[in-house]
Amino acid sequence: MSDICKNWTEWLKKNRFAGQTPEMIEQTTKWLEAVRDVILVYAEIKPYETILDIGCGTGLLAFKALELQECKGKVIFSDMFKDCLDDCKKILDESGVTEGYEILQTPVEHIALPESTVHKAIMRSVLVHVVNKQPAINEIYRVLKPGGKLCAFEPVIRSNTRYWEILDSDYIDRYEDFKHAENEIMENPLDSLCNFDENTLRTNLEIAGFSIPEVKLQEVRSSYVVQENMVREWFVNPPSPNQPSTKQRFLRYFEEETVEKFMAQVQEYLTGRTISLKTNAVFINATK
């Protein structure tokens, strides 16, 4: 577990920008801040409220919530992994913040808090790492006070642009086989990254007891020119520390040599081309 913990903070600092040019990193950072701000607008944070950041990671949401509350109230930095929390604590200590927060190591599936104790639960990209989403959403509902809100963002990976959509079948060996494998990978019900969409999340929220939850689908289109070596970065960097990389996923279907050849052909075909990618996500605003 400790390895995974360490890897999470490392991943958040480095891997989430893997394969990106400095301009793309700047764009991603701005986008993360924009997502954070939407979640916090939904949350309508007020002084003296208790705010729970679930899966806080390196504190993207929690630090801003703390700033908005001016330490009048309580922001709970919670995460399953200690290294993330140690990282946040270090920043809090270095910034001289001594009150208005609590650190809580807990999984979202069993939140270590009594029921009806939290005014707002905020969360970004956490359910996407949880295979069984219903028990996690039930837990969030349990710890919220009546009238409390869950405000969250989750990427909906299974409806993102797939590799086969931006490739040319005449150029890539075994194009149909790779297309078939990719479709299976992206629709695997046991894979936390791909086993949900906006409709399944809405159903999960309703089953938990949230009344008429708002689940807004956002489709973002981004275009950029593919650089040398970008494809290897896409393929070998894991989507999270405890998940196989795209290359490892394809290795369940093909020999190493075949996957390497595919990667080389994808790189060759895409280098210098402008590609347009669709990434879907949802914003959740649900009241208990």
Ligand SMILES: C[S@@+](CC[C@H](N)C(=O)[O-])C[C@H]1O[C@@H](n2cnc3c(N)ncnc32)[C@H](O)[C@@H]1O
């Ligand atoms: C993609 S990161 C997002 C971090 C942070 N919310 C942000 O927006 O930068 C996912 C976070 O969820 C945490 N996490 C993963 N599975 C979890 C679980 N079952 N319960 C609680 N936290 C979890 C990880 O430790 C990690 O910090």
